[in-house]
Amino acid sequence: MTRAVLIAAALLGAASVAGAAPTATPGVTSNSILVGGTIPLTGEAASAAGVARGADAYFKYVNARGGVFGRKITYKYLDDGYEPQRTFLAARQLVQQDNVFAIFNSLGTSNNVAIRGFLNQAGVPQLFVASGASTFGRDYKKYPWTIGFIPTYSAEGKVYARYLLKTKPKAKIAVLYQDDQYGKELVAGLQVGLGAKKSLIVKKVGYDPTASDVRSEVASLKASNAKVFMIFAFGKFSVQAFITANQLGWHPQIVVNDVAAATSLMQLSPTKATEGAISIVFGKDPDSPKWKNDKGMKLFQTVMKRYAAGQNPNGYYAAGMASAYTFVDTLRKAGKNLTRKGVLNAATHLNEKNNPFVLPGIRIHTTPSYRFPISQVRLERWHKDHWVIFGPLLAAKP
Amino acid sequence: MSRVGLALRAAAFVAAAVVVALAPRFISSYHALEWSQVAIYFVALIGLNVLTGYSGQVSLGHGAFMAIGGYTSAILIAHHHVHDVWTIPLAGLVAGGVGLAFGLPALRLTGLYLALATFAVAVAFPPLVRKFDHFTGGNQGLILNLHTNDWLYYLSWSIAGGALLVGWLVLATPIGRSFRALRDSEVAAVSFGVSPALYKTLAFGISSFFAGVAGSLFAISSAYVNPETFPITLSLFLVVGLAVGGLGSLPGGVVGAILIQFLPTYAQHVSKQAPQVIEGAILVGVMLLLPGGAAGLLRIAANRSVVHSSQQS
Numbered sequence: 284m285t286r287a288v289l290i291a292a293a294l295l296g297a298a299s300v301a302g303a304a305p306t307a308t309p310g311v312t313s314n315s316i317l318v319g320g321t322i323p324l325t326g327e328a329a330s331a332a333g334v335a336r337g338a339d340a341y342f343k344y345v346n347a348r349g350g351v352f353g354r355k356i357t358y359k360y361l362d363d364g365y366e367p368q369r370t371f372l373a374a375r376q377l378v379q380q381d382n383v384f385a386i387f388n389s390l391g392t393s394n395n396v397a398i399r400g401f402l403n404q405a406g407v408p409q410l411f412v413a414s415g416a417s418t419f420g421r422d423y424k425k426y427p428w429t430i431g432f433i434p435t436y437s438a439e440g441k442v443y444a445r446y447l448l449k450t451k452p453k454a455k456i457a458v459l460y461q462d463d464q465y466g467k468e469l470v471a472g473l474q475v476g477l478g479a480k481k482s483l484i485v486k487k488v489g490y491d492p493t494a495s496d497v498r499s500e501v502a503s504l505k506a507s508n509a510k511v512f513m514i515f516a517f518g519k520f521s522v523q524a525f526i527t528a529n530q531l532g533w534h535p536q537i538v539v540n541d542v543a544a545a546t547s548l549m550q551l552s553p554t555k556a557t558e559g560a561i562s563i564v565f566g567k568d569p570d571s572p573k574w575k576n577d578k579g580m581k582l583f584q585t586v587m588k589r590y591a592a593g594q595n596p597n598g599y600y601a602a603g604m605a606s607a608y609t610f611v612d613t614l615r616k617a618g619k620n621l622t623r624k625g626v627l628n629a630a631t632h633l634n635e636k637n638n639p640f641v642l643p644g645i646r647i648h649t650t651p652s653y654r655f656p657i658s659q660v661r662l663e664r665w666h667k668d669h670w671v672i673f674g675p676l677l678a679a680k681p
Numbered sequence: 682m683s684r685v686g687l688a689l690r691a692a693a694f695v696a697a698a699v700v701v702a703l704a705p706r707f708i709s710s711y712h713a714l715e716w717s718q719v720a721i722y723f724v725a726l727i728g729l730n731v732l733t734g735y736s737g738q739v740s741l742g743h744g745a746f747m748a749i750g751g752y753t754s755a756i757l758i759a760h761h762h763v764h765d766v767w768t769i770p771l772a773g774l775v776a777g778g779v780g781l782a783f784g785l786p787a788l789r790l791t792g793l794y795l796a797l798a799t800f801a802v803a804v805a806f807p808p809l810v811r812k813f814d815h816f817t818g819g820n821q822g823l824i825l826n827l828h829t830n831d832w833l834y835y836l837s838w839s840i841a842g843g844a845l846l847v848g849w850l851v852l853a854t855p856i857g858r859s860f861r862a863l864r865d866s867e868v869a870a871v872s873f874g875v876s877p878a879l880y881k882t883l884a885f886g887i888s889s890f891f892a893g894v895a896g897s898l899f900a901i902s903s904a905y906v907n908p909e910t911f912p913i914t915l916s917l918f919l920v921v922g923l924a925v926g927g928l929g930s931l932p933g934g935v936v937g938a939i940l941i942q943f944l945p946t947y948a949q950h951v952s953k954q955a956p957q958v959i960e961g962a963i964l965v966g967v968m969l970l971l972p973g974g975a976a977g978l979l980r981i982a983a984n985r986s987v988v989h990s991s992q993q994s
Binding site: 364365 | 710712715804808819820822907957
């Protein structure tokens with residue numbers, strides 16, 4: 284009797300092992316795909332953790348509906364505290380220890396730069412990098428396994444330039460920017476966009492990303508008497524910029540970059556300062572009443588309720604889901620016989636028109652030599668505690 | 682040190698060296714990388730122990746001295762194509778030189794004020810790197826050569842073994858005795874002819890040399906440096922590692938290094954939502970149970986089992 288049970292158990296065990304027998308591709312079995320990523324779960328940038336958690340929730344939703352070709356996606360995301368050194372260790376762990384199929388949706392410019400060489404040497408796809416630095420889409424000849432996702436910062440700067448030239452062609456411009464790769468790329472985009480009218484920028488002041496506040500910088504910009512104030516900042520610094528401008532009684536036309544323009548951040552600033560501010564948008568904002576009855580945002584709320592219960596369903600989660608949706612699409616396109624080469628090929632031949640988490644009309648489009656999946660945006664204006672979208676879809680090419 | 686003690690210590694060192702040399706056969710490639718990081722933190726902790734544990738000066742800025750070493754290596758490798766390994770001693774010398782120079786003004790400060798001054802170094806370093814971005818690479822950082830995990834493991838542990846021997850040797854000489862004398866009573870030390878100025882700066886220099894070597898290894902193993910490679914929290918973690926390993930015991934640093942490397946990962950396993958709370962709770966627990974650190978625990982055990990007088994180093 285016991286022996287029979289043992290044999291049966293052994294057979295069952297063997298069957299389940301055979302069922303999950305690994306194919307030649309790391310991280311892929313007949314019923315699972317292991318995908319890795321890094322994200323700040325701790326530290327100053329921890330509020331962005333929703334980008335990974337939102338993607339994870341969407342994968343769970345896809346899994347509950349059968350996965351991709353019968354394979355369930357496991358998304359293993361590790362905390363890097365936003366420190367490149369830890370991103371590097373985490374990526375090595377994911378690739379060498381956990382044998383992930385690909386790295387997906389890792390957040391941060393330096394963090395992704397820190398792992399790009401290693402991933403490309405190992406031939407591991409680094410897909411849909413969560414950073415707008417153009418290097419991730421531009422340098423594909425050197426780093427063929429890497430591709431970005433959101434519009435680049437330089438493209439964003441150009442969009443603002445075009446808008447200003449059209450609506451306020453003579454207004455003097457003052458720029459506050461974070462003095463690093465991120466802020467400098469936005470400024471460079473703005474300058475390229477202004478072209479011959481570059482001299483409209485009467486003053487630009489950078490702040491150190493580890494500074495405690497930007498009060499003196501804003502004060503010196505006010506002294507320039509500019510009529511347009513560009514805030515190319517990050518997190519708390521944008522809030523400080525709004526508050527300081529208001530305290531100084533300076534009420535120019537404010538333009539604030541996308542990363543610094545989260546609804547939750549904007550609501551922290553005095554309405555007198557934020558009213559009328561301009562930014563760009565490409566993803567649907569769960570905090571906006573515009574999408575209350577939208578199918579995509581209803582799906583977002585359902586997924587959040589079911590797979591990320593108790594978490595605040597904000598724009599970070601929606602951004603993560605947008606990325607995850609495209610990733611699932613890419614996996615489908617790569618076909619039943621999933622390989623790393625196949626998924627890279629699919630990621631560089633995207634033509635997705637129905638991503639429910641990005642603005643209607645945006646086509647997520649790539650070719651092997653054009654690796655900027657989202658390169659369309661719209662403008663939005665802050666009005667009565669919410670962003671209101673206006674104007675048509677605009678090209679945002681780097 | 683008694684002859685028996687020396688023989689025991691030598692035997693323990695050889696046994697540890699054998700274990701370390703054989704370990705990669707039994708652990709995965711990724712674990713080899715993790716343990717090479719332990720060796721790197723160990724080297725930094727040996728240096729910090731010379732300063733804090735033996736000469737009684739507190740530094741909250743050793744992450745910055747590591748950064749100086751790391752950037753020295755990175756610049757030599759990326760801009761001048763020097764072979765990675767040759768940059769390690771140079772990185773140590775540069776960091777040691779800066780440490781000596783810093784030791785001079787720091788002489789006027791003691792205790793808490795010195796700690797604050799060193800912390801200022803840690804805070805000031807990242808903006809300096811951004812300022813001189815034409816050769817530090819600024820925020821974009823510098824990309825270095827990739828190495829295999831096993832190579833990094835053997836490199837780091839060989840250097841850690843060497844660092845431990847050098848540390849012991851220094852402390853066994855009259856220099857080490859002067860450090861301890863200054864730590865225990867500056868007045869008494871001076872009356873015996875020990876120059877506080879000379880030995881305090883020397884301690885800073887030696888300690889920073891170790892930090893520079895560790896920083897160089899850190900950069901080489903990460904294959905990338907940018908200002909956030911050496912965050913301010915690194916300096917704080919080193920002090921915590923020192924306390925956990927035990928002040929005044931060089932080998933105890935291994936325990937501190939293990940803690941620095943594995944605590945954040947472990948805390949993440951326990952709670953994805955609030956790993957830092959777990960980290961803090963574990964640290965408080967360790968310090969309550971082991972106020973003398975790992976070395977203190979060993980000492981208690983040794984005192985109980987060995988009947989004759991204990992040797993406090």
